Amino acid sequence: MPRVLRRPAAALACLLAACGTGDTGDRGNTATGGTVIVAVSFDGTKLIPSTWETSSDRMFTELLFDPLVEIGPGLNTAGDVGFAPRLAERWSWSADSLAIRFTLHADAKWHDGQPVVARDAVAAFRLLKGPYSSSTLRGEMAQIDSVTAPDARTVLVHFPAKSGHQLYLASLILPVPTHLTDAIPDSALGRSEWARRPIGSGPYRLNRREPGVETEFVAVTDHYRGRPGPYRILVAQATSADAAVARVLAGEADVYDALPPNRVAEVAAQSHLRVVRSDDWNYAYAAFNYRDPADTARAHPALRERALRRALTMAIDRVGNVRAVFDTLARVGQGPFARINSPADSNLTQLPYDTAAANRLLDSLGWTQRDAQGFRSRAGRRLRLRAIVPELSNARKATSIRMQEQWRRVGVDVEVQLLEQEQFTQRRLNGNFDIVFGAWGTTPLRATITGTWGGRTTPGWGAQNNSRFESAVADSALARAVRATDPVAARAAYRQAYQTIVDEAAAIWLYEPLGMNAVHRRFELPAWRAEAWWRTLPQWRVDPAQALPRDRAPEAP
Amino acid sequence: MRGAFLRRVGEAALLVGFVVATCFVLIRLAPGDPFYGPLDSATWSAEQAAVQRAQFGYDRPIPEQFLRYVWRLAQGDLGWSHARGQPVAEALATALPATALLITSALTLAFLLGIALGAWQGWRRESRLARLTDLASLTVLSIPEFLLALLLLIGPATAWGWFPTGGLRDPYLPANAGVLLDRLRHLALPTLALALPIMAVVMRLQAGATTAVRDAEFIRAARARGLPDRVVLRVHALRNSLIPALTYAGVQLSTALGGAVIVEGIFSWPGMGRLVVEGVGRRDYPLVAGAVLIAAICTVLGTLLADLALLWADPRRRRPS
Numbered sequence: 099m100p101r102v103l104r105r106p107a108a109a110l111a112c113l114l115a116a117c118g119t120g121d122t123g124d125r126g127n128t129a130t131g132g133t134v135i136v137a138v139s140f141d142g143t144k145l146i147p148s149t150w151e152t153s154s155d156r157m158f159t160e161l162l163f164d165p166l167v168e169i170g171p172g173l174n175t176a177g178d179v180g181f182a183p184r185l186a187e188r189w190s191w192s193a194d195s196l197a198i199r200f201t202l203h204a205d206a207k208w209h210d211g212q213p214v215v216a217r218d219a220v221a222a223f224r225l226l227k228g229p230y231s232s233s234t235l236r237g238e239m240a241q242i243d244s245v246t247a248p249d250a251r252t253v254l255v256h257f258p259a260k261s262g263h264q265l266y267l268a269s270l271i272l273p274v275p276t277h278l279t280d281a282i283p284d285s286a287l288g289r290s291e292w293a294r295r296p297i298g299s300g301p302y303r304l305n306r307r308e309p310g311v312e313t314e315f316v317a318v319t320d321h322y323r324g325r326p327g328p329y330r331i332l333v334a335q336a337t338s339a340d341a342a343v344a345r346v347l348a349g350e351a352d353v354y355d356a357l358p359p360n361r362v363a364e365v366a367a368q369s370h371l372r373v374v375r376s377d378d379w380n381y382a383y384a385a386f387n388y389r390d391p392a393d394t395a396r397a398h399p400a401l402r403e404r405a406l407r408r409a410l411t412m413a414i415d416r417v418g419n420v421r422a423v424f425d426t427l428a429r430v431g432q433g434p435f436a437r438i439n440s441p442a443d444s445n446l447t448q449l450p451y452d453t454a455a456a457n458r459l460l461d462s463l464g465w466t467q468r469d470a471q472g473f474r475s476r477a478g479r480r481l482r483l484r485a486i487v488p489e490l491s492n493a494r495k496a497t498s499i500r501m502q503e504q505w506r507r508v509g510v511d512v513e514v515q516l517l518e519q520e521q522f523t524q525r526r527l528n529g530n531f532d533i534v535f536g537a538w539g540t541t542p543l544r545a546t547i548t549g550t551w552g553g554r555t556t557p558g559w560g561a562q563n564n565s566r567f568e569s570a571v572a573d574s575a576l577a578r579a580v581r582a583t584d585p586v587a588a589r590a591a592y593r594q595a596y597q598t599i600v601d602e603a604a605a606i607w608l609y610e611p612l613g614m615n616a617v618h619r620r621f622e623l624p625a626w627r628a629e630a631w632w633r634t635l636p637q638w639r640v641d642p643a644q645a646l647p648r649d650r651a652p653e654a655p
Numbered sequence: 656m657r658g659a660f661l662r663r664v665g666e667a668a669l670l671v672g673f674v675v676a677t678c679f680v681l682i683r684l685a686p687g688d689p690f691y692g693p694l695d696s697a698t699w700s701a702e703q704a705a706v707q708r709a710q711f712g713y714d715r716p717i718p719e720q721f722l723r724y725v726w727r728l729a730q731g732d733l734g735w736s737h738a739r740g741q742p743v744a745e746a747l748a749t750a751l752p753a754t755a756l757l758i759t760s761a762l763t764l765a766f767l768l769g770i771a772l773g774a775w776q777g778w779r780r781e782s783r784l785a786r787l788t789d790l791a792s793l794t795v796l797s798i799p800e801f802l803l804a805l806l807l808l809i810g811p812a813t814a815w816g817w818f819p820t821g822g823l824r825d826p827y828l829p830a831n832a833g834v835l836l837d838r839l840r841h842l843a844l845p846t847l848a849l850a851l852p853i854m855a856v857v858m859r860l861q862a863g864a865t866t867a868v869r870d871a872e873f874i875r876a877a878r879a880r881g882l883p884d885r886v887v888l889r890v891h892a893l894r895n896s897l898i899p900a901l902t903y904a905g906v907q908l909s910t911a912l913g914g915a916v917i918v919e920g921i922f923s924w925p926g927m928g929r930l931v932v933e934g935v936g937r938r939d940y941p942l943v944a945g946a947v948l949i950a951a952i953c954t955v956l957g958t959l960l961a962d963l964a965l966l967w968a969d970p971r972r973r974r975p976s
Contacts, residue, residue, distance in 0.1 A: 285710065309749075310738075345821065520938060648826075648827035
């Protein structure tokens with residue numbers, strides 16, 4: 099975003115927020131109270147910002163802690179359009195666009211009544227970037243140079259270089275109460291009493307917690323953004339997705355945000371429940387290994403050939419597979435992104451499903467001899483590949499079995515190996531596979547793709563590029579895309595990178611599941627935020643006519 | 656006698672040590688470690704995992720890790736649970752009572768009802784009702800434990816709404832509702848799921864043993880003395896036919912612990928079984944070691960208690976050989 103436009107855009111964002119667009123909470127709203135019981139199949143274990151790893155951890159953390167600013171529902175990360183003030187009531191850019199100055203809200207305070215001060219943000223950044231950070235955001239913090247506190251209410255975030263997502267990076271910093279954490283060594287913070295019962299600045303405070311069972315949050319009634327709607331949020335752990343669905347069906351829980359596709363119809367048929375569809379951040383792929391599994395220093399004996407990868411891709415009926423496995427509850431994958439990502443591009447040219455063309459390509463590569471079972475071989479060596487699939491993923495399991503049969507029809511022998519999760523991760527990290535059926539969860543941060551598909555020759559890139567895909571063209575386009583501050587230029591560069599990766603047939607893009615959420619009908623909901631639905635919890639309302647006894651439970655002392 | 660007792664305790668301690676050491680090594684030999692999970696995240700780095708590993712000493716050789724574990728154990732420190740985000744001792748202290756409640760209820764129900772029904776069935780072997788109960792026990796035995804638990808969850812809990820689908824209690828019980836009744840409602844289905852298969856076995860064992868003593872001389876003598884039938888059964892036949900059921904009880908604690916893993920999972924019961932599954936799945940080394948230690952101690956104690964019960968039931972065993 100051009101610098102000249104940033105100040106007006108920030109001012110506009112502040113104005114919109116102040117006009118009650120829903121971003122600043124609900125000060126003065128009288129329709130408060132009620133209880134939301136959220137069923138989760140994985141309990142959160144990390145409650146503080148520098149440690150979170152899973153989506154449950156993130157939900158806990160974001161209920162307890164407010165950021166400086168928050169990304170808008172449009173998920174734009176370029177410039178500051180759409181961002182809403184949180185602990186920072188306003189912000190401004192330095193002349194060279196390498197620093198953002200945040201002014202803290204005068205009424206912002208910790209749950210113990212102490213005011214939020216600038217050095218709380220400084221400490222949060224230090225912890226997040228430090229060696230003991232177990233947060234998945236730690237890598238992103240390399241793109242922030244430093245955070246300083248010129249005075250108690252001013253936070254300065256410095257960047258080493260301009261990029262298209264500086265404000266978004268700053269929004270990942272959730273200040274921590276230094277009046278409580280200063281006395282705790284960084285190495286011991288994750289196991290400290292404060293980490294287990296955090297004092298935060300968010301709209302909810304921790305009331306009680308039984309790890310692995312349930313965690314109860316209650317509203318901060320004098321919160322600087324106004325009193326949240328539901329008074330109580332109870333996160334209850336179920337042991338599996340089916341157990342969580344059973345709880346929602348029985349009316350014992352109000353929300354479950356990971357409905358398995360095969361349970362959607364059953365939930366939708368209940369009069370007390372509704373199914374909320376949302377976009378999802380995940381996409382699944384079947385990536386071809388560029389390296390020899392026996393010796394990753396060498397190129398893969400067969401899959402190094404681009405034509406073979408393209409033939410294997412063209413043999414697969416991606417549309418039919420998605421339809422068979424998900425019916426209408428997922429979309430066909432289009433590239434290394436989920437459609438919810440702001441630079442996603444659904445107009446890429448895809449390799450067609452064309453078994454005749456696949457057969458011709460395989461013939462042209464010399465895989466012409468056929469054995470009694472119809473499998474191809476070349477120079478006496480059968481075209482045999484090992485695909486690894488995590489046992490836990492029903493969708494990838496079902497898809498892989500269908501694909502195995504589709505490859506068999508063009509004479510390719512693919513052995514599907516179903517692996518326990520840890521074993522799968524180990525094999526994936528070691529490059530011990532020919533084809534890996536993986537899935538990536540993306541984030542609004544556009545640079546995530548450099549870690550998964552970026553070449554390892556670029557410093558900081560490719561840490562999760564386990565199939566060792568390498569393309570100078572794609573890397574160059576990605577580098578331009580990440581640096582671009584203009585959304586149009588960024589989008590064009592991303593498109594080039596995506597198209598190169600698709601043309602190279604680095605992977606077969608399988609599907610993007612739709613988010614299926616079961617929610618009790620007594621709640622009046624704002625628009626569902628796909629990236630973090632819990633962020634709108636303070637704006638939920640209980641219809642008084644449908645209130646349950648648990649909505650009238652007395653408030654905590 | 657004292658020497659024999661001390662020898663028995665020594666053997667038990669050795670057994671517990673062996674089980675803990677074996678699990679300690681085996682779980683470390685399995686692929687992955689406590690910091691593998693986030694490696695599935697596109698933004699988590701192997702370098703972060705290495706720092707975490709080093710912080711908890713998982714980068715050291717297994718023998719060294721074991722010696723450190725034993726040293727900390729001697730000081731009463733069971734370690735930190737990565738899966739739960741709390742000390743292992745705390746996690747066990749919460750889970751153990753829940754499992755103890757479940758297993759005690761299940762075993763009590765299974766043995767009391769199983770022995771009573773089995774004794775009656777053996778005593779009235781020819782009656783139609785006895786044959787029907789025999790068929791019912793066979794039916795229960797032929798249903799796998801997990802399926803039985805699932806059927807109980809799907810029917811009485813989810814479809815008919817008679818019982819809660821899981822958990823220990825209703826977190827927001829209205830003030831006028833009975834707490835005890837709420838706890839019993841939550842306990843009912845998991846207990847039944849765990850108890851029914853055990854009860855079916857006990858019934859069949861007890862029925863066979865009762866049939867065997869039904870025509871014994873001491874029973875005929877009791878009848879000849881004019882004692883009522885139910886007194887003969889209760890006072891004379893029952894005690895003499897308890898041995899098979901009590902022997903079976905000795906091994907039931909470990910079997911019930913195994914069953915609890917399934918039942919707790921299905922009914923979201925926050926006990927040891929669930930803890931162990933979670934610990935193994937997330938390669939939470941300290942949690943698995945702590946849970947195995949407690950389970951091994953409980954099993955050894957359970958076997959000891961069953962031996963004592965056998966001594967009570969069979970005076971011949973009290974005599975020195």
